[in-house]
Amino acid sequence: MDRGVLKVILLAVFLISATSDPVTKTQDVNIYSFYINSTVTSRYATTIITSRVANRLNESQEIFFEVKIPKNAFISKFRMTIDGKSYDGVVKEKADAQQQYSRAVSRGQSAGLIKSVGRTLEEFKTSVNVAALSKVTFELTYEELLKRRLGKYELLINAQPMQAVKDFKINVHIHEKPGISFLELKGDLSTNDLANAIKTTRADKDAWVTFFPTRVQQKSCKNCDKNGLKGDLLITYDVERQNPNGEMTVSNGYFVHNFAPSGLPRISKNVVFIIDRSGSMRGNKIVQTRLALLRILSDLAEDDHFGLITFDSKIKLWKRELLKATEANLEDAKSFVKNIVDRGATDINAAVLEGVKMINRHPQEGTASILILLTDGDPTTGETNTERIMSNVRKAIESKFPLYCLGFGYDVNFDFLTKMSLENNGVARRIYEDSDADLQLQGFYDEVAVPLLTDIQLNYIGVSNLTQNNFALYFNGSEIVVSGQITDNNVESISTEVIAISKGNKVTYHDAVITKDVTDVLPEHEDFMERLWAYLTVKQLLDKQVLLEGPEQEAVKNESLKLSLKYQFVTPLTSMVVTKPQEGDVEVADKPKEGKESHRPSVSSLGSHTRLVAPTHVVVSSIQVERHRIYANSPSHNILSSIHPPAILDRTAEFQTKGDIPLDAPIWTGVCKEDDILFYSQRSVDHTFRFAAGENSNRFLLAADGQSKPLCFDVLLHHKLRLLEDSSREFYMNGESQTTKTGFSKIAFHYKKSHNLTITTNSISYRNDQDNIDLLWGQNFTLSYTDGVDLIITCNKINVSMGDFSVSVLLHKNDGGVYLWPAVQQYPQDGSLTGIFGKYNISYEKAHEFNNPTLKIMDKNVNATWVHLKDSTKHSIPNVHCWLVSFDDVMNRKISDFIVTQI
Numbered sequence: 001m002d003r004g005v006l007k008v009i010l011l012a013v014f015l016i017s018a019t020s021d022p023v024t025k026t027q028d029v030n031i032y033s034f035y036i037n038s039t040v041t042s043r044y045a046t047t048i049i050t051s052r053v054a055n056r057l058n059e060s061q062e063i064f065f066e067v068k069i070p071k072n073a074f075i076s077k078f079r080m081t082i083d084g085k086s087y088d089g090v091v092k093e094k095a096d097a098q099q100q101y102s103r104a105v106s107r108g109q110s111a112g113l114i115k116s117v118g119r120t121l122e123e124f125k126t127s128v129n130v131a132a133l134s135k136v137t138f139e140l141t142y143e144e145l146l147k148r149r150l151g152k153y154e155l156l157i158n159a160q161p162m163q164a165v166k167d168f169k170i171n172v173h174i175h176e177k178p179g180i181s182f183l184e185l186k187g188d189l190s191t192n193d194l195a196n197a198i199k200t201t202r203a204d205k206d207a208w209v210t211f212f213p214t215r216v217q218q219k220s221c222k223n224c225d226k227n228g229l230k231g232d233l234l235i236t237y238d239v240e241r242q243n244p245n246g247e248m249t250v251s252n253g254y255f256v257h258n259f260a261p262s263g264l265p266r267i268s269k270n271v272v273f274i275i276d277r278s279g280s281m282r283g284n285k286i287v288q289t290r291l292a293l294l295r296i297l298s299d300l301a302e303d304d305h306f307g308l309i310t311f312d313s314k315i316k317l318w319k320r321e322l323l324k325a326t327e328a329n330l331e332d333a334k335s336f337v338k339n340i341v342d343r344g345a346t347d348i349n350a351a352v353l354e355g356v357k358m359i360n361r362h363p364q365e366g367t368a369s370i371l372i373l374l375t376d377g378d379p380t381t382g383e384t385n386t387e388r389i390m391s392n393v394r395k396a397i398e399s400k401f402p403l404y405c406l407g408f409g410y411d412v413n414f415d416f417l418t419k420m421s422l423e424n425n426g427v428a429r430r431i432y433e434d435s436d437a438d439l440q441l442q443g444f445y446d447e448v449a450v451p452l453l454t455d456i457q458l459n460y461i462g463v464s465n466l467t468q469n470n471f472a473l474y475f476n477g478s479e480i481v482v483s484g485q486i487t488d489n490n491v492e493s494i495s496t497e498v499i500a501i502s503k504g505n506k507v508t509y510h511d512a513v514i515t516k517d518v519t520d521v522l523p524e525h526e527d528f529m530e531r532l533w534a535y536l537t538v539k540q541l542l543d544k545q546v547l548l549e550g551p552e553q554e555a556v557k558n559e560s561l562k563l564s565l566k567y568q569f570v571t572p573l574t575s576m577v578v579t580k581p582q583e584g585d586v587e588v589a590d591k592p593k594e595g596k597e598s599h600r601p602s603v604s605s606l607g608s609h610t611r612l613v614a615p616t617h618v619v620v621s622s623i624q625v626e627r628h629r630i631y632a633n634s635p636s637h638n639i640l641s642s643i644h645p646p647a648i649l650d651r652t653a654e655f656q657t658k659g660d661i662p663l664d665a666p667i668w669t670g671v672c673k674e675d676d677i678l679f680y681s682q683r684s685v686d687h688t689f690r691f692a693a694g695e696n697s698n699r700f701l702l703a704a705d706g707q708s709k710p711l712c713f714d715v716l717l718h719h720k721l722r723l724l725e726d727s728s729r730e731f732y733m734n735g736e737s738q739t740t741k742t743g744f745s746k747i748a749f750h751y752k753k754s755h756n757l758t759i760t761t762n763s764i765s766y767r768n769d770q771d772n773i774d775l776l777w778g779q780n781f782t783l784s785y786t787d788g789v790d791l792i793i794t795c796n797k798i799n800v801s802m803g804d805f806s807v808s809v810l811l812h813k814n815d816g817g818v819y820l821w822p823a824v825q826q827y828p829q830d831g832s833l834t835g836i837f838g839k840y841n842i843s844y845e846k847a848h849e850f851n852n853p854t855l856k857i858m859d860k861n862v863n864a865t866w867v868h869l870k871d872s873t874k875h876s877i878p879n880v881h882c883w884l885v886s887f888d889d890v891m892n893r894k895i896s897d898f899i900v901t902q903i
Contacts, residue, residue, distance in 0.1 A: 029063055030054045033167040036157055040174040042249045042256055043146045043481075044532040045155055047073075051138045055130040063130045065138035068121040068158040074535060074569040075576060075589065077141035080128055082581060089576040089589065091568040093561060097575035097588050119432050121158060126587055128580050143569075145535055148238070148260065148479035149447055155235040159189060164218040164228040170211035172235060178247050179240040183207050188223040188231025209235055245511035246480075248496065251529035253486050255513075257458065259498060260479040264452040267503055268367045270322055271300075272307040272355040275340065276375035276408070279312070279756055279767060280902055282342040285376055285408055285433065292441035293337045299449060300325035305367075307358045308333055311351035312344025313381045313753035322362040343767055345732075345750050346902070347382035348375060349389040352403070356396040366504025368451040368473060369401035371424075374431070374441070375417070376408035377902030380732065381753050386416045394423050402426035402472055406444060409433045411720075411902045419546050425472040450476035453500040453507070458482050461495040467536045474500070483533040534567045542572060698737055698744075699869045700836060701882060702890065705843040711857075712869055712882035713890050715836070722898045723747070723822060724805070724835040731805050733835070734903035735822065743819025743872065747809055748903040751802040755789050758903075759809050761818045764798060766791065777811055796875070804828045812872060821872035836898055839891060844883070855883060862889040 033052035038045055049067050069075070078089035130136050146153040157170060174180065183202065189211060190198060197213040211233060218224055223231040239247070246259035273296075275289060293308075300306060304325045308318035318336045323329045352373060359369045383389055397403060403424035405417035408431045418428040431440045453474040460466065466484040474480055486494065498509040541560035545553055557573065564571045576589040697714040704711050715721065717737050724733040732750040737743070749757040756767045766773045768785065775781055775793060783791040790801040796811040806826035812819050824837050833840070847854040847861045855864040865884040870877045887895055 028055070028057050028061060029163075030056055031161050031163055031165050034159075034161045034165040034169075035167075036159060036170045038155065038157060038170075038172045040146065040155060040172070040176075041528050042176065042532065043148075043153060043258070044143070044528050044535070045146055046141065046143050046528065046531075047157070049138075049140045051161065052135065053130075053138070054135045055133060058132050060129055060131045062127050063136055064125065064127040065140075066123065066125040066160075066162070067140060068123050068160065069140075069142045070144055070156050071120055071122050071592075072147070073122075073142040073144035074538075074571060074591075075124065075140065075142045076568050076570070077139070078124075078126075078576060078578060078589070079137075079139045080126075080578075080580075081137040081139075082128065082130065083134060085581070087579060087581060089578040091565060091570055091574050091576050093565065094573060094575050094590070097577050119430075120156060122592060124589065126578060143531060143535060145481070145532060145539075149477065150443075151477040152236045152238050155237075156187075157233045157235070158231070159233065160230045161228055164215040164226075166215060168213055168215075168218065168229070170209075170233060172207075172209040174207045174209075174235075174237060176205055176239045177249055178242065179204050180207050181238045181240050183209075183235065183237040185209065185233065185235060187234035189229065189233040191222050193217070193221045207237065209233075243511070245496065245498070245509045248494065248511065248513035249529070250486070250494070250513060252527060253489060254483065254529040254533050255463065255486060255494060256481065256483040256529060256532055257460075257496060258479055258481055259456075259458065259474075259509075261452070261474075261509070265503055266301070266476065267451045267454065268301070268303040268305070268364075269449075269451055270305045270359055270362055270364065270367055270369040272309060272322070272358050272371050274309045274311065274351050274355045274371065274373045276346060276348075276351075276373075276377070277310045277312050277316075277340050277342055278344055278346040278377065278380075279342050279758070280346070280377050280411065281408070284437070286340065286342045288438040289374065289408075289441065290337055290340055291438040292445075294334055295438070295442050296445045297325075297330050297333055297337070299445075300330065302326060305362060305364070306333070307355070308336060309351055309355055309358070310340055311347055312342075313347055313750075314344065315347070315350055315354050317354070317358075320358070320361075322358060343772075344756055345381035345753060346375065346377050346379055347753075348373070348379040349383035349392060352389075352393050353396055356393070359401060368454055370448060370451075371397075371401065371403045371426075372406065372445070372448075373403065373417075374406045374408060376412050378413045378416070378900060380750060380900075380902065381730070384727070386413065386420075390416075390420045390423060393420060397424050399425065399472075404429070404444075404448065406431050406441065408437070413901050422543055422547055447478065448473075448475050452476050453502055456480065456498065456500040459497040459499070460484065462486060462488055462491050463494060465533075465537070467533065468540050481536065483529075483536050485533065531567060534563050535569070538563050538567075538569060538571055696740075698742055699884075701869065701871060701873070701880070702839060702842065705841060707844060710880070710882045711842070711844065711855075711890055712867070712884050713887045714884070715887060715895060717741075719895075720900050720903050722835045722900050724807070724824060724827070724833065724837045726805075726828065726832050726834075728832045729803055729805075729828070731802055733805075733807065733822065733837075734900055735820075736903050738819055741817050741819065742870075743812065743817075743821055745819070746903060747820050747822055749800055749802060749807075751789065752787050755785070755787065755802065757791070757800065759798060759820060761811065761820060764793060799825075810872065810875060812875075812877065814877065819872075823873035842890070853883075855885065857885065857889060858892060860889070862886065 031051060031053050033050070035050045036047065037050075038047040047069075051065055053063050053065075055061055055063060080087045124140060126138075128136060146155060155172065155174075157172070159170065161168070174183075180202065183200065185198065185200065194213055194217060197211055197217055199210045201208040213221070213229065218228045219226055221229070223229070241260060241262050244261045244263070246257055246261070249256050249258075273293065275293070277286065281289070297306075302325050305322040306325055307322045310316045318333055352371070355371050355373075359371065378384075379386065379389060383392070393403065403421055404426040405421040405428040407414045407417045407428060410433075412430075414428065414430060421428040429444050431437055431444075451473050454472065456471040456474055458469040458480070460469075463484040464487045467482055469482050471480055493512045493514050496509075496511045496513070500507050538560050541556050541563075545556045545560065548556055560571070561573045563569075564574045570576045570589055570591050572591050572593065574591075578587045578589065580587070697716050699712055699714050702711040702713065715737075717739060720736045721734065722732075723735045725731065730752045734748050735744040736746040738745045745761060747759045749755070754769045758765045762777070764775045764777070766783065773783070778795055779793060780795070781791070781793040788801065788803045790799075792799040796813075798809050800807045800809065804827065808823045808825055810821050810823060812821060822837070827833060829840055842857070845856040847856040853864050853866065854861050856862075862885050866881060867884045868879050868881045871880045
């Protein structure tokens with residue numbers, strides 16, 4: 001073959017979806033039918049969203065399907081139908097789905113389908129190319145078990161079709177065997193101007209809700225505009241509870257037992273509130289916490305006993321003992337609450353252990369004890385190892401009472417709080433930073449305010465594969481749900497026994513239920529009971545998995561995965577693979593983690609232009625080319641699995657090769673020269689790529705012993721980092737990098753629990769046990785304190801001395817930007833340091849040089865690249881050269897080990 005030269009210019013371009021331009025969309029795309037059908041039987045809801053869309057153009061175009069579903073739900077089916085042919089999503093194990101996705105992403109396909117939206121919803125979004133004047137039908141099914149809170153169940157339906165629809169219908173059918181005691185409608189779609197579009201019909205065991213708005217109403221209602229409806233329909237209801245033994249329902253060899261007895265005497269409680277008052281609680285957080293506590297104190301019953309603990313680096317008790325909720329004690333406690341102020345670091349370990357001691361000093365028969373922890377961050381002082389904290393708390397509580405953990409905002413380590421609460425028979429709840437945060441706090445307390453039973457055990461004869469059947473507490477307005485499989489189909493009834501403690505007295509409930517199937521379930525939902533059991537089992541196994549380790553954890557994970565695959569649930573262990581009709585395009589839907597979005601890299605094609613999403617300023621070890629599309633891989637960043645955050649090359653890049661571009665995905669290797677990354681084929685150096693490096697990482701300089709040429713390494717932006725730490729000396733320096741530019745927006749120092757310094761690009765704030773000092777840059781100031789703390793502030797630099805440590809923090813202003821950069825001047829070299837700046841006594845040898853230079857670091861050969869950087873440790877920001885190596889190679893640890901949630 002003649003070897004010619006082919007040159008393709010790659011540009012960083014953005015794809016604009018049809019949903020971002022509703023006016024254009026309504027001209028080109030007609031959503032002629034939009035149905036939401038939801039069926040609820042025994043609190044198990046199955047909802048199907050069906051959207052029928054027509055392409056009215058004389059050419060093909062991308063048509064989008066975007067809906068929101070409850071976070072608690074599992075997606076179980078997705079189908080696209082085009083020209084009579086259906087394309088179904090298939091749920092696979094995450095690893096299998098990832099392989100299929102990785103193959104597709106090299107061809108330029110798009111990212112994951114699901115992301116978290118707000119407090120209660122997740123967004124599902126996909127698209128497909130539809131031929132001219134053709135139609136497509138999207139159908140999504142999700143399932144959820146409605147949970148009873150404060151005496152009611154809630155079914156949330158979101159409708160936002162993005163245009164007024166001629167045939168718009170929401171149909172809800174609720175069937176509850178004991179009868180429906182009340183039903184109410186709330187939400188944006190139940191306003192007065194839509195009242196005549198909603199119809200509610202009630203019978204003894206059934207309720208029907210329909211919502212059929214006209215196109216005029218969809219454009220003119222309160223929460224509508226020219227793009228149609230946008231809002232929620234919230235259906236709340238409860239069931240009759242005439243049988244104190246609870247409600248047993250049987251269907252197709254499975255049963256569910258809903259146990260929520262009423263009319264029981266309330267149990268007096270011993271409750272300790274453990275409140276984080278560290279510096280990060282400053283502002284609205286601490287104000288809203290005070291408001292919520294004042295309301296909660298007013299709601300305590302007089303026979304309750306309570307305690308208050310606030311903590312930062314030190315613990316402060318309202319009283320050493322639990323006191324009765326008398327009027328005088330409550331007034332005194334409210335005065336204490338009104339004076340809670342933010343300050344200091346975060347010693348979660350000491351605070352929770354003190355709460356446990358307080359309850360243990362107050363043993364009282366016939367009462368229920370509860371610990372409630374509220375925090376907005378990670379432990380930063382005292383015991384900071386979360387595994388040791390959990391072990392300490394678990395040993396102290398000894399399963400005697402629950403610990404409820406409330407995480408305020410998104411900086412909190414919610415995984416840690418979740419595990420610690422589950423280990424101690426409690427739950428974790430996120431409190432969102434919003435104007436109603438105080439109401440969220442009070443709302444959670446209301447759920448646990450009135451305990452009715454303790455130590456509940458539910459026993460059954462003739463069943464197997466039970467879900468959880470023992471519970472520490474039953475609260476007024478809640479419900480205990482147990483499901484299982486009937487082992488002997490020949491038995492005519494199932495015997496149940498519930499044993500619990502009510503105000504110190506043992507109570508027992510006995511019942512028997514016939515095993516014949518319920519007869520009033522629609523044929524299409526005849527397997528609802530089995531799916532309810534599977535849903536509840538998977539949810540509980542996922543929680544249980546968090547608490548286990550080793551082979552036990554693996555066994556539970558495998559069982560949860562097996563059920564998820566069998567019932568086609570999209571869970572944290574599975575992904576839904578959606579294969580499109582165009583050349584096998586693939587998308588993957590993952591279940592987002594609480595408080596986080598699902599991040600996948602994305603490469604998208606638009607004609608001859610390609611959008612490459614991959615980090616720059618990193619050593620790129622390989623790329624993959626297929627059908628003129630390019631995908632890069634790096635030894636320091638696993639691009640194929642995730643990037644936080646993804647970054648787009650913002651300059652022109654070139655691809656040039658002698659000969660044809662092969663279509664069998666050849667692999668290339670590369671090195672850097674200055675700001676350009678050059679890629680060479682494994683087969684020939686005739687082929688090169690040339691990329692201009694972007695600005696999406698911080699590059700750190702590291703002096704090497706015995707070498708004049710320093711090392712350097714990159715860390716992606718938008719991280720909160722542990723910069724320098726010596727826990728034995730109680731010294732901590734953390735930094736928050738800027739989101740889009742080099743440098744740090746905030747740097748914080750914590751020393752000996754009482755000294756806390758926060759530096760931003762605007763101000764300097766210092767706190768200790770006596771002083772609160774706030775300064776602006778530009779003020780010359782000198783501060784000296786005990787413990788060897790000295791602060792010298794000049795126009796654009798602050799010298800920080802704390803014990804054996806000395807650090808200068810420089811304020812840089814250039815190219816219209818402002819950022820901070822620390823320069824470590826002095827530190828003890830005794831082996832106890834960690835952090836980004838905690839590496840010292842490192843050396844290297846040159847191992848190989850040519851197209852791919854190699855250095856020998858810690859007896860390991862690593863790839864290196866001769867680059868330059870701007871040295872921000874000096875005011876002049878000079879250009880210096882260094883050997884760029886991967887973070888893992890130089891630090892011998894993963895970047896995740898240096899990320900903190902709170903600085």
